[in-house]
Amino acid sequence: MIVKLLLDRKREGEELAPEEIRELVAAYTRGEVPDYQMAAFAMAVCCRGMTDAETLALTTAMRDSGDCLSWDDLPQPSADKHSTGGVGDKLSLVIQPLAAACGLAVPSLTGRGLGLTGGTADKMESIPGYVAGLSLADYRKVVASCGCSLTVQTGEIAPADKKLYALRDVTGTVPSIPLIVASILSKKLAEGAGTLVFDVKCGAGAFMKTRPEAAALAKALVAGARGAGRKSMAIVTAMDEPLGFTVGNALEVDESIDVLKGSGGRIPQDVVDLSVEFAARMVALAREMPMDEARTLCRERLTDGSAWTRFAEMVRLHGGDLKAFEGRRRVEGGDVLSAGGGFVASIDAQKVAQAAFELGAGRAQSTDSIDPEAGVRLLVTRGDRVSAGQPVAKLHAPMRPERLEVASRLVQDAVVVSADAPAPKALVLEVVE
């Protein structure tokens, strides 16, 4: 393979053969193709796009660059949900144990977050003792024992993606649907679940800002997953406002526990509804069950405490101490007061995320540490009536009290109050089946 000739052809818009793409990825993973040539390839893909066959070849080549797991030895069908990520997106903490309680194996390899707020692994690690970085052997044991595991992805899974994503990040080549699909899917396919359901977030607080972009990604993910032999569907969901009331690692675990137990703080209806919808989609596809039956089963398993039992068992098997977590008092740094009176018309997810970051909930670089206790707890949601001076949020910044003022201004700007009640807004924007 002469990489320069491949690059010439891709630059001119020619379709590459699957074997050529496989060879390129394999050579890049072995360190035989330099970063500058792979960056040129990524840029050519950004500008020229890829056919479905090329995208599938890139995806499977990246999948095969590392270990590929299989769950065929388990008695129950396997399924997972992937989210493109949003503000306050704690859905995995509810969906994974809920789907497990409905008879699925849910082997979720997840990430530590880069950006304004933490990833699922960061959230779980705010529970004292919880080890997200399990060996593959221990991860298998946890899934076999309680049906689900939220484990951080190891370097053995799709190493080509790890290398290529870091390169794309610094060469302006992240926003390309074929590259995003190959990146997301290579990891999810290697994880081995037989059913893959995608939550493609759309809006100000999401990676995909517009509806056409989000729908295109959703369709491409489903087509790719099916092309690789998995059952799949996607839902495009709204991400203009934060999900639930909390943004910040321990705060989001608190809220997820409330949802799983059905008691505690104010239960966020958006988190409940989306969790049931996604878990039901997984169950319906994996167990080949009608969707209305799957929804009923998921609602039952959420309200009868089965999902909570699975979550508690998963945490125990990961070494976490839920008693210590739940007994801990969250240090409050102060209230944010509403600037005016009326109805909450909107809550800007991006500004709330920025506030959480200021307080220490996120990391700008992978080597930064996060404060698990930092974040924002909203006290209101869209449509609530508020009066001027009423507290609309509580801030938590035990390690960065000096950032409280700037965060408070961000949250105050984020909560927009108007004289009229806002019209109801759909959470589910589009279903791709």
Ligand code: URA
């Ligand atoms: N998330 C990923 O894992 N990869 C991308 O390319 C974009 C978002």
